[in-house]
Amino acid sequence: MYDTARAPVNWRMPLAFLGFLLLAILVLYAQTASDMVAIWSRSNAYSHGFVVPFITLWLIWRIRHTLAALQPRPSSSVWLLMLGAASLWLAGDLVAVNAATQFALVTLLVLSVPALLGWQVAATMAFPLGFLFFSVPIGDFMTPHLMEWTADFTVMALRLSGIPVYREGQQFVIPSGSWSVVEACSGIRYMMASVTVGALFAYLSYRSFIRRLLFICVAILVPLVANWLRAYLVVMIAHISGNEIGIGFDHIVAGWVFFGLVIFAMLFIGARWSEEWMPEPAPAEASSSSDGKSLKLDGGYSSLLATAVALVIVISPYPVLHVLAMGGNTVPVNLAVPQLQPGWQIAALLPGNWEPVVQFPSAVAHTGYLGPQGQVVGMHLSYYRQQDYQRKLVSSGNRLIKSDDEHWAQLPGNREGVTVAGQPLSVATVTLRQQGAGLSSISQRLQVWRWYWVNDRFTSSDAMAKILGALSRLTGRGDDGAIVVLYTPLNSQLLEAEARASATAVLRDFLQAHGGALEAALRQTRGRD
Known part of the structure; x- marks a missing residue:
């Protein structure tokens, strides 16, 4: 019987080096990681980021028996991809784009797995590793479009209900009062939560790729439509009640309660077509040449070399930043204004x-x-x-x-x-x-x-x-x-x-x-x- 308390002998050295490399990346990019956690803390749309790393670890633990049957081998073909991720982080840091630096950080963490354990192991862990990208707080670029769609649907539904509406941009007026679609009404919070939960549910409930893909598409569409209906119902309830219900705190509570019921219904219906999940059978042990450009060194030397190269790659942006900082202009700004032209x-x-x-x-x-x-x-x-x-x-x-x-x-x-x-x-x-x-x-x-x-x-x-x-x-x-x-x-x-x-x-x-x-x-x- 497999002893879950100890890793197989052939895994101990690669896992030790992997743990060291992951820790080194988090230390080197601590500011980026800290900024990502700060966004999780202050934004309801991305607060799920706190649990994503733990879910990833749990998903990997579930397939530990399958992984134990594989032979971890470092792959040098990953180095170029890691260099690309480090370059993306450098480019993002040069112009202070959080989305780029945070995406690059998670990419470096994910690529560390094939770099030290090989592509075969990484492929077996594909969804758990991919799920880690849900921790990256990207999605604000969709907010203006979501606000526009919410306003379009709400105004259309109100007119179909027989209520006259005068609209100008994201503001509209009905006989009982005026309303405005702001960022909180965009539904971005609902969409982020729904897609994250939907992807996890699809992975755990289905084995068919088509079913998984269809359910993820449903998880994207459902919060969109649900948010439109929520906005319409809030305005209607306030209109019918003479603005006594549906505004202020009632507005917020009603939104989350309605969204919770919709997501529960989505998961309940989706569970009717669930398939029994089971780990895929462990593939036969691959030869030393079956993992792309696997390193041919024996024992811990290959892991040591792979770790050393990976460390050089993840450190590489910092000397570049140091050199560029030497050319920066540190003189206090004395802002000149345009010279007046004749007649002005x-x-x-x-x-x-x-x-x-x-x-x-x-x-x-x-x-x-x-x-x-x-x-x-x-x-x-x-x-x-x-x-x-x-x-x-x-x-x-x-x-x-x-x-x-x-x-x-x-x-x-x-x-x-x-x-x-x-x-x-x-x-x-x-x-x-x-x-x-x-x-x-x-x-x-x-x-x-x-x-x-x-x-x-x-x-x-x-x-x-x-x-x-x-x-x-x-x-x-x-x-x-x-x-x-x-x-x-x-x-x-x-x-x-x-x-x-x-x-x-x-x-x-x-x-x-x-x-x-x-x-x-x-x-x-x-x-x-």
Whole structure:
């Protein structure tokens, strides 16, 4: 009978080296691991990350008998993949992208298994190792789309119910009151929990790949539809009860209770087609050449060599970072503002009681301008230097308004093709509406353009700004960058389309006059070429 208290002799040395390598990776990338745990702690959408490592270990323990029959052999073919993961971490750290560094960390942990135990062992542990990626808090990029879909369904369902609705962006008004679809209404929390539980349930309940895949697809669709129904029911209950039920704490409790019932029903129905789970039979012991490029050394020497090479790979990003840090600009930022062009002057007041939300900039300038025909334009510059994971140019925390802003609402936007200092730019443009007057047409509205300046280039793409920032650091030019926001009020005396066209013309005129001066001011601020 197999003794579960002790590992087979041929496993003891490889397991010892594997444990050492995993510990070394966690120590070397402790800050990345700590940031991931911090996200688990503060975000309900990713709190399941605390249990994912323990579930992974439990899943591996369940197949220990199958694994014991295999012969662990280090595989050198994994080294290139580990180097790619380490490079991904380096690229993510250069531009402070948590998703990239955290994904790379988990990838290094997973690849350590085939690196020291071989591909045959890793293939047997494929799902447990893959399940570990559920600990990576990735998914916030879906939130705007989920919010839009929730608003679309809720408004459609209300109209089908005979309730008149006036919608503008993510805000809508019905006879009993006004509502807004915010980030908490997106359903991202429900989806993350459902997909994680659904994948685990599919693995444990089915042996057929098709059934597993179908159930995971159901686990993705169910929280989507459930969240839409939840939002609709909350609004309906509040409407019918005269806003006595379904708001505030009732809103939150009802959401989780409804979601819990839906997930329970999904698992209950899915269990009707469950298949008895059993470990797959252990494959016959492979020859030394059956595991790809397995190391041919005997005993612990092959494990020692594989561990040493893996350690060199996981350490490799740090010397690169040290060299790049030596070329960073540490001089305090003295933010220059664009020189006034003929016909324009500094306005006594800003063109609206608003400013964008930016986190930890190195310097900020917010100026109002008055044009020759009475045009009013505001420009907000947020400059960044010596960026890190808290103070960074491209961040979800840098936005035009807060998600729960009580004074301003952001309406759906589009893109506008412009030229800035001779550089073509597709600028992101949105309309902001003041909340004080509800959805009234007399509430103040602002036409807003927003883009980045990085490495002497203008771009409105978050991804391109990150790439330009990484290239700037790699070429020794530092990590300086800026957010540029240009805005002007909409004329309330004009029809909506006419007011937006007029505002666009005002911003174009200002940018045509000051584009070169803006670029010169940003270069002057950077202070070196």
